[in-house]
Amino acid sequence: MGILERSHLEIIRAVSQHGSLTAAAEKLHLTQSALSHTVRKLEEQLGLPVWYREGRSLRPTQAGEYLLSVANRLLPQLVHTEERLKQFAQGERGSLRIGMECHPCYQWLLKIVSPYLAQWPDVDVDVKQKFQFGGIGALFGYEIDMLVTPDPLYKPGLTFEPVFDYEQVLVVGPQHPLRGVEYVLPKQLSGETLITYPVAIERLDIYTLFLIPAGAAPKRHKIIETTDIMLQMVASGRGVAALPRWLVEDQSAKFDVAPVKLGKRGLAKQIFLGFREVDADIDYLRAFVDLADTHRNKARLFLH
Amino acid sequence: MGILERSHLEIIRAVSQHGSLTAAAEKLHLTQSALSHTVRKLEEQLGLPVWYREGRSLRPTQAGEYLLSVANRLLPQLVHTEERLKQFAQGERGSLRIGMECHPCYQWLLKIVSPYLAQWPDVDVDVKQKFQFGGIGALFGYEIDMLVTPDPLYKPGLTFEPVFDYEQVLVVGPQHPLRGVEYVLPKQLSGETLITYPVAIERLDIYTLFLIPAGAAPKRHKIIETTDIMLQMVASGRGVAALPRWLVEDQSAKFDVAPVKLGKRGLAKQIFLGFREVDADIDYLRAFVDLADTHRNKARLFLH
DNA sequence: AACCATCAATTATTATTTTTCATGCAATAG
DNA sequence: CTATTGCATGAAAAATAATAATTGATGGTT
Structure with a gap:
């Protein structure tokens, strides 16, 4: 049925990263010949070239650029899926990828993360700052699982809770x-x-x-x-x-x-924690929101 | 390297859709045996079961449910990528998937679409209404390319233009x-x-x-x-x-x-047309916005 | 309780795909 | 001009995947 396999995306990305089939082949633990074959077959099936052959180097065609953008979008999601399942299999809980949209919140986040890590020893926390589409785009695109932001966005599919x-x-x-x-x-x-x-x-x-x-x-x-x-x-x-x-x-x-x-x-001002509604029942994610909320109430005692 | 292949996602989805390996095998043009093999190997590699075997029927485990959600998210994107490339190869321009977030706009849309189809004979227009995450989520998730909505959202990565x-x-x-x-x-x-x-x-x-x-x-x-x-x-x-x-x-x-x-x-009230910034230089997409804008100005002449 | 239909799991075999190896050819650098 | 580097190709080898034919298990039906 389908033509595009994961390996194709993997190849497209490796070639773009290393500039040549030979170098890409090394990274993918394949021979140059094997790559050349798969590439030819792919282009044949798609009915169009993915690279211009200029002398002995490859330059992506428009289709190649497009495929590269697809690869960069989809491959990380596959990798993340595998990681999550691996952790699941090992009895670990998973990983929480937190995106920051607000510079000074970093200091606040640190105060939440350390008790959280103590409470959830099997959850990895990963804090990211750069996203392809900005904060909510990263949430929708599964680049992150939680967003720390001053601008909540009450839209179907996302939940925002004030935490600070x-x-x-x-x-x-x-x-x-x-x-x-x-x-x-x-x-x-x-x-x-x-x-x-x-x-x-x-x-x-x-x-x-x-x-x-x-x-x-x-x-x-x-x-x-x-x-x-x-x-x-x-x-x-x-x-x-x-x-x-x-x-x-x-x-x-x-x-x-x-x-x-x-x-x-x-x-x-207020800071919000946003996450996908479909993830609302992941316990370790929920726990992070709850923990942040606890801190919020603690902070309130000091306020007045 | 990676474990999850496209075919695995395809299988997970087919099994969920048809309820049994045998039925899924038929749809995938494989024998039941072939499926059983791949399934066993997949579960082996992941280190956890994807389905509970209850008598002669399969019920997805938690991991299975998760994989199904990943499959439902990623497979359509692969299919769309292939379609877009196919059209590209045939000299066609591509397809414009328009999402509607506003019921009565449908009538308005029809007025824009017919001159558009005339101007861009090689572009397919596809109007959708149901999205996994609501409008902007569909944009971010590449389910649609353009969103007709009364609620614009000025966020990095998306552009909204008033058209009506x-x-x-x-x-x-x-x-x-x-x-x-x-x-x-x-x-x-x-x-x-x-x-x-x-x-x-x-x-x-x-x-x-x-x-x-x-x-x-x-x-x-x-x-x-x-x-x-x-x-x-x-x-x-x-x-x-x-x-x-x-x-x-x-x-x-x-x-x-x-x-x-x-x-x-x-x-x-106003109606906006939203699209991804990365798509801003796709000519046939830009042309749709421009056409809508022309109609807006025409409409204004009647107003006062 | 016997029978049938359905489904997943096995096993052995066959078919297909992928990779490699051995080359050739073209472009580039020294 | 020669050595080097990189891609393409064809045939052989290796690895992978699919099939056919069975088996065993589970319900439903009469």
Whole structure:
């Protein structure tokens, strides 16, 4: 019936990765001849070439590029299926692939993961950050099993549960004129350098919920990858940043920075844990959500 | 290396579909013996049973259920890949699988599809309605290539473009007391029977944007599948419905129904066309969006 | 209780597919 | 010009998969 076998996808991927049939053959533990045969047969059956033969090298045709994208999408899913079944057979529970869509949540996640690993010794936790389609796409595409995000999305097939409430605050350095004020208004940032993580402006709450509604903007916008460096920059007076209050207070021993409320009533935010509904009855997955929820309630006791 | 082959997924699916190895073998053009062999080998390699043998029948184990879900997800993608390549080889362009998330849009879609088919004779158009995960999940999962929906979703990996503006109105029959009034207020529906398509209340604009904000509700709620029957019911005084104005006006020759504005300012809605960003440069896909956009502008001329 | 039909598992055999080996040929580098 | 590298090919060998023919087990029917 079907033409495309797993091995074909495997070959297409290996050739693209190693550039030649010979090299790909080595990786696949086959001879070059065997590959050449299968490739010819595949192209014959498909009725079109997958590679242009240019001299002694191969360049993918349009069909080849397409097949490569299919291979890169499907093969990892097969591998993951096998891994999950292997773990199942060995009495282990499985693996939990967590995707992060929110930079500062990383610190929070660590606090959940360590008790979780203790409770579920047979579950591997794997934290990922880069996805082909962004967060929910990764969920739908089975690249991850759980998503940590500030933007929930109530759509059929996915469930989101709030697991963490926090206040987003402005972080300022020791000499900063705003240090110690009760709160800051959008226009007071128009002379400032704002430091953020490298994500689109639509995903930065300080823009969407604070500056843009008031028609304000900072003087400059600097991009920093990591929280530590960001705090260092702020501490040395190079700019201001927007981070969760708990994170700022956590780090205030290490860096000389202080939180300032954003607006008169502060900027309330929530973090959500999203997962596929079909997975809702996987016990070790459910347990992660529950554990996060427990922490949420604990945190609440401190709040008021 | 890998254990799971396409054929295994094919077998798992066929057995689940036909209930027995023998029946599955027939469908797969194999003998029962051949299947029994492969099945035993697969279970051996995985290290766990895929089916419980209960007397002479097979019942999937937990692992079997899981494999079945993987099969149902991956096999259609392989089939579609092959189809696309086949069409490619024959000089055809490909196929456009359109998912509909909005019942009354069907009529609109027909108006776009016929000129499209004329412009792109080598493209097959396939309209689907049922998805494993709902609309965007189907996009992410490559079940469809294009989604017609009233709820756009600006997420990395997906693009949504508005293609159709319309006004949602209440539809009433010939003897109805509301017929001819300038507009209707939410509370005026509290004695009515409301007829809707069979979708969740959260997806019905008349609830989310009209009744619920005002704390109102209809006396009864009836569910009808098709637009024609719905209009027939309304025309015979069995209830009222909420539909796009253009659709009501289109059908007013066929059914004795009239539109009534919802609220003082009317209920403005938009329909969006969503697709994967990675597909943005597929010409025949782009062309569909452009064509829909042309119709939008044409429609606008009539509006004011 | 005997009989029949259905189904999965075995076993031995046959058929098919895949891989290898031994080459040839073309392109490239030195 | 020669050595090298890489892909293609045909025939033989090896590995894999499918089949046919049975067996044993399980229900349902009379």
